[in-house]
Structures are given as C-alpha cells and as structure tokens.
C-alpha cells in the first residue's frame with residue numbers, strides 16, 4: 001500500500017514545511033525544540049510532511065480554546081524521535097485502543113474522517129519506525145493533553161517486506 005520514496009532529508013525542514021501547511025492555529029502557541037546536531041534522515045518527504053501535518057492538525061483541533069503545542073526532536077546516530085505534546089482536551093482512556101482503527105473519529109460528521117492517525121501510523125511503520133500515544137482527558141488526574149511520539153531510523157537497514165522501496169538518487 002505504501003511505496004516509499006526514500007531521500008536524504010532534513011527532518012527540521014520537514015517539520016517546518018508541515019507547520020507551513022496549517023492554515024490556522026487559533027490561539028495555539030507552537031514551539032519547535034531541536035536537540036539534534038545532525039538532522040539528516042532517509043525518509044519519504046511527502047509522506048512525512050503529511051504525517052506531521054495530520055498530527056499537528058489533531059493537536060490544534062483539540063485546543064479550540066487555545067493552548068500550546070511543543071514539537072521536540074531528539075535522537076542519536078541510529079534514530080530520531082519527534083514528540084508532539086499538546087495541552088488539549090486529551091483522549092478518553094477507552095478510546096486509546098481505537099485510535100489506529102480507520103474511520104474512528106469523535107468529530108462531527110463532515111469534520112473528521114478518522115483517517116489521520118491510521119495513515120500516520122501506517123506511514124511510520126512503513127519507515128520501520130514506531131508511533132506511541134499517551135494522553136490524559138481527566139482534569140482530576142492532572143493537566144489534560146496528548147503526547148504523540150514518532151521514532152524513525154536514520155536509515156532503513158531492514159527492508160519492510162510490505163513496502164516497495166524506491167531510492168531516488170537523481171536529485
């Protein structure tokens with residue numbers, strides 16, 4: 001399902017380009033914190049911009065009264081991790097297991113298709129990476145909000161058997 005066009009790419013540029021696609025972010029304060037010296041990864045630029053855009057859009061939609069989204073990038077020579085932490089309404093505990101199921105949405109019909117997270121998960125998995133989600137929706141338990149973490153290998157060593165890899169070397 002996912003053919004990958006892997007290219008040497010700067011992950012910070014991908015994050016900046018994904019943020020530039022957001023048409024509005026209301027009262028949401030967005031901060032990007034980079035702890036990487038070398039931000040080069042071999043990834044599919046289009047897929048990863050779309051993935052980050054979907055996650056940022058979810059965060060903003062969860063903060064209709066404003067809040068903050070902190071995107072932090074860390075890593076080592078083998079992998080990079082991008083963490084998106086929002087101060088939104090959070091996700092009810094019973095919904096957490098449903099998040100990667102296509103068409104699961106809590107948004108009004110016409111607003112959400114419920115494909116953002118399943119597509120993001122599939123794209124990250126196709127890159128031999130991983131995605132985890134932690135959330136608190138109960139103000140009695142502490143500040144509400146959601147943290148999504150994506151981890152991507154710097155360069156794929158093992159070829160994911162379900163994905164066709166096309167390495168473009170002509171640009």
Ligand SMILES: Nc1ncnc2c1ncn2[C@@H]1O[C@H](COP(=O)(O)OP(=O)(O)OP(=O)(O)O)[C@@H](O)[C@H]1O
Pocket residue numbers: 054058059062086088089090091099104105106107111112113114115116117118146
């Ligand atoms: N950061 C977040 N904060 C709160 N809830 C979230 C967050 N991200 C996802 N969710 C919840 O997970 C559900 C599924 O998210 P997903 O992105 O897959 O679909 P959607 O946002 O509803 O629709 P689409 O992405 O297709 O517009 C959302 O409807 C929402 O309930």
Ligand SMILES: [Mg+2]
Pocket residue numbers: 054057058112115116117
């Ligand atoms: Mg969404």
